[in-house]
Amino acid sequence: MSVDAKHDPSHGKLKCYLPFLHLTVVETNNVYPCICPSWLKADGVVGNTKEQRLPEIWNGEAYQRIRALFLEGRYGELCREEICPYLRGEQNATPPDDEVLAAVQAGHTVLDYGIKRLQHDVDKGCNLNCTMCREEKIAPDADNVARALRDVADAADMGSLKAVAWSGAGEVLAMAPVVREMQGDRFSAGGIGLAITTNLTFFNEEMWSRLSHNRVRLTVSVDGCSREVYEPIRVGARWDTVLANLRMVAELRRSGRLVSLVWNYTVMRQNVSDVARAIALAEELGLDRILINAQLGSLSRTGGNMFEDLDLDALDALYEQLERADAFAKRFVLVSTTGMRDRRYRTLAYRVEMAEHIDGRRFQMKADTLQLIFLHSHALRVLQQTITDVNTGRTDISEALPPASMAFLRHIADPLRTDWIARWLEALAQGLFGLNTESARATMERERETVTQVAALLERLERRQADPQRLAS
Ligand SMILES: C[S@@+](CC[C@H](N)C(=O)[O-])C[C@H]1O[C@@H](n2cnc3c(N)ncnc32)[C@H](O)[C@@H]1O
Ligand code: SF4
Ligand code: SF4
Numbered sequence: 001m002s003v004d005a006k007h008d009p010s011h012g013k014l015k016c017y018l019p020f021l022h023l024t025v026v027e028t029n030n031v032y033p034c035i036c037p038s039w040l041k042a043d044g045v046v047g048n049t050k051e052q053r054l055p056e057i058w059n060g061e062a063y064q065r066i067r068a069l070f071l072e073g074r075y076g077e078l079c080r081e082e083i084c085p086y087l088r089g090e091q092n093a094t095p096p097d098d099e100v101l102a103a104v105q106a107g108h109t110v111l112d113y114g115i116k117r118l119q120h121d122v123d124k125g126c127n128l129n130c131t132m133c134r135e136e137k138i139a140p141d142a143d144n145v146a147r148a149l150r151d152v153a154d155a156a157d158m159g160s161l162k163a164v165a166w167s168g169a170g171e172v173l174a175m176a177p178v179v180r181e182m183q184g185d186r187f188s189a190g191g192i193g194l195a196i197t198t199n200l201t202f203f204n205e206e207m208w209s210r211l212s213h214n215r216v217r218l219t220v221s222v223d224g225c226s227r228e229v230y231e232p233i234r235v236g237a238r239w240d241t242v243l244a245n246l247r248m249v250a251e252l253r254r255s256g257r258l259v260s261l262v263w264n265y266t267v268m269r270q271n272v273s274d275v276a277r278a279i280a281l282a283e284e285l286g287l288d289r290i291l292i293n294a295q296l297g298s299l300s301r302t303g304g305n306m307f308e309d310l311d312l313d314a315l316d317a318l319y320e321q322l323e324r325a326d327a328f329a330k331r332f333v334l335v336s337t338t339g340m341r342d343r344r345y346r347t348l349a350y351r352v353e354m355a356e357h358i359d360g361r362r363f364q365m366k367a368d369t370l371q372l373i374f375l376h377s378h379a380l381r382v383l384q385q386t387i388t389d390v391n392t393g394r395t396d397i398s399e400a401l402p403p404a405s406m407a408f409l410r411h412i413a414d415p416l417r418t419d420w421i422a423r424w425l426e427a428l429a430q431g432l433f434g435l436n437t438e439s440a441r442a443t444m445e446r447e448r449e450t451v452t453q454v455a456a457l458l459e460r461l462e463r464r465q466a467d468p469q470r471l472a473s
Pocket of ligand 2: 015016017018079
């Protein structure tokens with residue numbers, strides 16, 4: 001086993017143990033050490049199951065590097081500290097078992113046990129066509145489904161597997177081979193629990209009769225609490241059916257037949273108005289948790305993204321819904337990805353971190369030059385909005401920014417980078433790539449101006465850091 005020299009073995013208590021026990025495979029077959037890759041900052045990819053098998057990835061160099069960072073408490077180099085509920089102290093890490101604890105206490109980065117918890121996105125195929133998830137309906141791909149089942153078998157063969165989460169980039173209950181696998185006894189006989197994330201359209205009594213011999217944790221995604229709000233978002237689903245299925249699974253949970261039941265509510269402009277109602281229904285039905293999650297990215301039918309566009313009016317409206325539901329006092333309501341607690345969304349730290357996250361998507365997407373320029377443009381729009389709000393007093397800058405955010409602002413204001421981006425924009429402005437020259441030219445001018453303003457903000461922040469007593473000028 002390799003031992004990290006800087007680790008103090010007497011310590012052994014981590015804020016998060018996931019890289020020592022967990023592995024996530026997303027729809028691109030990229031592998032991450034976290035249950036939620038969007039909580040990771042930059043390039044958190046530790047492998048890809050199209051190129052490697054899971055046992056090789058589990059103790060590969062990338063996993064080892066991340067374990068070493070965690071042993072040294074350097075979570076912020078991988079994880080978004082503004083967002084992750086473990087690092088924000090909103091949720092405690094599940095206590096690790098003795099084997100994991102012993103490895104952490106000994107400072108091991110190569111592990112002699114296998115994956116304990118596997119999360120697999122399987123494939124994008126789904127029976128619905130939700131507005132924030134896809135532009136059109138996508139049928140399951142048989143090769144992807146087969147590869148996912150091979151990965152699950154690989155993880156089980158490593159001998160330590162305790163749970164499989166079918167997180168699903170699509171709807172696993174619409175994939176017959178996956179349902180057949182769960183209907184068999186691989187998991188129940190091996191003491192392997194199952195976690196299923198589902199749109200609830202198929203989760204009725206008949207489906208339960210096929211799965212009920214397993215230990216099942218269920219997460220249901222319902223982005224609204226009325227027909228008027230729910231059906232235009234979850235295109236293809238019927239509110240009455242889903243509400244009936246929600247009541248049915250809540251009864252399974254209350255009678256102890258489900259191990260847990262969690263509601264995922266992805267917030268976007270179109271469903272802010274139902275948030276308080278959803279929290280009340282979750283409480284009435286006795287659910288374990290409701291996650292009020294921020295929409296990620298934007299698609300043609302979402303009308304942008306209230307979080308990534310820093311739409312303060314919509315964010316304030318969401319805050320009011322949460323206050324109305326007394327959500328901040330209720331442990332079963334989780335809101336961390338929305339930046340709502342203590343109105344973090346209004347702070348400079350949150351906003352700069354959002355710009356950094358958008359710019360950093362280039363690592364997750366392995367972006368080409370054009371995508372990189374669009375991400376950069378989006379990050380600059382977030383910074384421009386932030387600077388406008390700072391200037392009008394809507395965003396407070398009294399709190400010092402963490403070093404990583406200062407470094408990001410320096411990176412944005414770097415003249416070399418600005419020149420490089422400007423040259424590309426110039427090419428766009430000359431009509432290369434078939435883009436509209438007028439709008440490319442306007443973007444170029446606007447971005448130059450934003451970069452100048454970022455440099456001025458940076459200077460102001462650096463002056464304050466050098467002399468914290470001095471008021472910002
Ligand atoms: C992609 S779905 C797959 C599982 C299943 N089909 C479902 O809807 O629960 C997994 C989760 O991602 C959420 N989701 C989809 N698009 C999203 C987006 N743009 N931003 C944040 N969450 C999103 C869904 O609401 C759901 O809770
Ligand atoms: S983002 Fe949070 S949950 Fe994910 S690995 Fe980092 S600390 Fe753990
Ligand atoms: S049901 Fe899930 S996978 Fe299907 S489109 Fe909606 S969010 Fe996406």
